Amino acid sequence: MIEFQAISKTFQRRAVLDDISLSLGRGNRVALVGSNGAGKTTLIRCLLGEYVCQGKVRVDGIDPRQDRRGVLARIGFVPQLPPPLKIPVGELINFSASVCNTDPKRMEHVAEQLGLDMDVIRRQPFVKLSGGQKQKLLIGIALGRDSDILVMDEPAANLDPESRKIFFNLLSERLDGTVMLMSSHRIDEVAALVNRVIELDRGKVVLDDHVEDTVDPSALQACTLRLVRAEEALSKSLTSWGFVATGDGLAWTGTVAGPDRLRFLAMMSRYAGLIAALELK
Structure with a gap:
């Protein structure tokens, strides 16, 4: 169209x-x-x-x-x-x-x-x-x-x-x-x-x-990640996504909307060298 x-x-x-x-x-x-x-x-x-x-x-x-x-x-x-x-x-x-x-x-x-x-x-x-x-x-x-x-x-x-x-x-x-x-x-x-x-x-x-219509688009995926070291630019990006730092500031938790998962991962790929572990459930 x-x-x-x-x-x-x-x-x-x-x-x-x-x-x-x-x-x-x-x-x-x-x-x-x-x-x-x-x-x-x-x-x-x-x-x-x-x-x-x-x-x-x-x-x-x-x-x-x-x-x-x-x-x-x-x-x-x-x-x-x-x-x-x-x-x-x-x-x-x-x-x-x-x-x-x-x-x-x-x-x-x-x-x-x-x-x-x-x-x-x-x-x-x-x-x-x-x-x-x-x-x-x-x-x-x-x-x-x-x-x-x-x-x-x-x-x-x-x-x-x-x-x-x-x-x-x-x-x-x-x-x-x-x-x-x-x-x-x-x-x-x-x-x-x-x-x-x-x-x-x-x-x-x-x-x-x-996003397939057969998948519930309103579902939220829980995300946890661990950083190698703190970086101000990455911290600002994670905060803008609603993530919260825990402990020593290297561990972050938050949620990602289903249709937004690839955009989130694309953003994180810019900081690949800073990521020790990342999990989406």
Whole structure:
């Protein structure tokens, strides 16, 4: 359904995407992961037809640069950064619903499930909403319509814990027959939703892990490891994964989400010389 063929993109002579080729078929639920600057948002912008790039992007054979309206009509999109729109919330919903021929009440219903009081904010300019309110409204617009492609760039970043839970429950109801591409820094949150993990690093695909649907994707694997010596960079990486040092600081314990196991091992491979033992159960 979605094809990236030898995609490269540079900004001020710096390669942000470097010869990326990927194929996303119907039923693929993809977690797009990587550090800041890895190229995740740029790849999404190329899919949406916002950027000119080298190579080819196709959605069922259609070039999103040549037919943006046709491609975007099929995509429910949640951006990482809300646009600075000054129009009232009610007008934004009505406009969004008219573009994709849906009932604006459907979008409002999703937003209200996430905790928005539409009667209170309906006449407020979108730009005046809080970060969390903007995100809930954008999610409502994306999920309150018919689409066979869902593209979300850090969609839960500004949501409170209860809204996050509701959002992921709503998302799980929309998975059948769709292609989902979600960038996230927290793979543990989306582990139960995805069946494929793609990691970008410096504009290249360094991991493409397909997780079998027959395996429980929400399962956590206990991990213990022993280091030869302490290293600040490795300690920071392990801490970011939620690991905790014990004893002399050379022993670490933590858990790794099933779909994230290869990404974790890929990270650990960079410090292979420091590892005395590693076990995943």
